Amino acid sequence: MIGLDTNVIVRYLVQDDPAQAPLATRFIERTLSSDNPGFITSITLCEIAWVLAECYSTDRKRIRDVLEGLLSSKQILVERSELAWKALRDSDASGADFSDALVGHTVAVHGGAKTVTFDRAAAKLPGFELLR
Numbered sequence: 583m584i585g586l587d588t589n590v591i592v593r594y595l596v597q598d599d600p601a602q603a604p605l606a607t608r609f610i611e612r613t614l615s616s617d618n619p620g621f622i623t624s625i626t627l628c629e630i631a632w633v634l635a636e637c638y639s640t641d642r643k644r645i646r647d648v649l650e651g652l653l654s655s656k657q658i659l660v661e662r663s664e665l666a667w668k669a670l671r672d673s674d675a676s677g678a679d680f681s682d683a684l685v686g687h688t689v690a691v692h693g694g695a696k697t698v699t700f701d702r703a704a705a706k707l708p709g710f711e712l713l714r
Contacts, residue, residue, distance in 0.1 A: 583659065586620040588629040595648060596638060614657040622652060623661045624688070628681035646670060649680065665691060676706040683707055
């Protein structure tokens, strides 16, 4: 297993850097396999979603498709993938950010009673409460 940083995944996805994109592509496509997968942490998954939205103006559907593709890949292992799948579903249903949904599920799996927030969209997620 080989850890993958956000910048490697983003270079592979957007192909916008003439020096780094081919390196990322070659590495991902020639080195990673189901026997030797790339590992993406929950933090990296959130960073990927944020970078695509904020730096590349990627719409929610495309970001969801990217995250779903990473979660479904046999060449990629995602930390706590079951929580990421739940977060994707909750994000879709509520309109909240994927990262907020993942935070809520992570808190819950660690025994947290709820997650308080000032974010009105996040407050629509299960297990969240708007702090007033």
